[in-house]
Amino acid sequence: MNTRNQRLCAWSGPLMLALFCIGFWGVARLIPPPVPGWSATDLAHYLAEHQTRIRIGLVISMLGVAPGFAFPVAILLQLRRIEGPSSPLAYVQLVTGLLTPVLFILPMFAMAAAAYRPETRSPEITEALNDLGWLMLVGFGGPAILQNIAIAIAVFGDRRTEPVFARWVGYFNVWAALLFLPGLLVICFQGGPFAWNGVFAFWVPLSVFGAWYVVMTVALLRAVDQEERQAPPTGDPAPVGSAPVSSARLA
Amino acid sequence: MSTTSRSAADAGPRQERHLPGEEGTWVFILGDMTVFAVFFATYLYYRGQQRELFESSQRELVQAFGVINTLLLLTSSLCVALGMRAVRRRLAGAPTLAAPRLFGGALACGLGFSVMKFVEYGGKLAAGITPATNNFFMYYFILTGLHFFHLILGMAVLLYLIRSARRPTLDARQFAFVEGGACFWHMVDLIWIVLFPLLYLVK
């Protein structure tokens, strides 16, 4: 059951969010994103000028995203309580959820490469690397969508009188999945609301992303509390060094 | 909980308040409606910046398609609303098979809408008009496309409603899902009721 470790995993989500905000937003100031419409020279100039803070911010972000690997594990364990021993949705959720931190780190490396030594190469190369980074960061919505749908299906299939996750969490996940969809359109637009700095491709999914972590963390902590409450009471292990207690004789 | 869920809509003068579906249903529906509202506002905002372009491009739209689609969705919503009443009557003991047929009627309307959509999109594409043509058509394709995606989801929900309506009994959870699904379909209708004039008629 291991509720303490489960709770640690649950808190890894907000931790990742906080570190990502500090690194990517606070230090690197990459939120708001660089405008896709900038000329290659402007972009290279921008990256060269703010090289230090961008790099430090990215380092913090890359490390900070790592706790995000633990979060889907916490969700897996609770979904397994819903589905039982054979829990395909829980594992679909795990597999797709694990891709989120990966798909944060990889694009960050592309952005880091763009900011690595822009002064030594032609701006088009810098632009291409930056494009790769941002398109990947904002546009890779598929795994998250599937993760949310898997959670939703599992939640709706919960037949317990006191469900592991409240039903509205399922509905919330469906809504979140839908809102991640426009992000996929970034590869088609260099400006406007569906570009990688646009309202619907960036800001809405970003807000939903943050809200999803908050909702799921709360839901997870409640579910772990519930698991603790519903678990059969076990005897305390005898403290080390005390006289051995034989439970058979006490029974 | 009783399997014959009473509907306040069928009750007498002393009506009790009944939540259609469940709380989560409305988290989803109101949330989706809000996002669409933001979309609509964004469209009007960008329209204001390129008025002539939007107005001249709008003339390429065939308003009759929009009207037919609106009438199809209104009819489908009527079918769903009548279908829900039939579901309740059946659960209360009346020997009626109207519900699955009515939901099927709604599905047929949805299919009709889809056919019209293909015809409309096909016509545009054949004339060389794509989402990349200009800002108006970007919004046109994306907004109607997003709505169409919801409609397809809605048709899947209708299939589920048809299946559920054939069951002799529904437990509270299943009934809540059926009611929620019906409300989702009405939402699809409702979004189009705003989208149609917004794209086709606003000048």
Add this chain to the structure above:
Amino acid sequence: MMSRAWAGPVRDRVTAVWALLVAATLLSFWLGTDHGLSSAEARTVIILVVAFVKVRFVGLYFMELRTAPVALRALFEGWCLVVCLGLIGFYLLA
């Protein structure tokens, strides 16, 4: 159990609402194809208002929010009001 026998689909209130919605749609179509008033702004504002009146009817009668808990109905009606006014505002001022 129901306290009032169902009078059939034609006499059901939702059918009357449907007929009203169809009429409103045709009215909007008529206005939108440059009939009626001369001012495009006036026509558009009426079309938008009519659209949200229709939305309200769908919510209250089809979604059955008329008999829903007051909080939910208030949220829905609030959405209708805010979005209607907001869109009219964006249309006139953007």
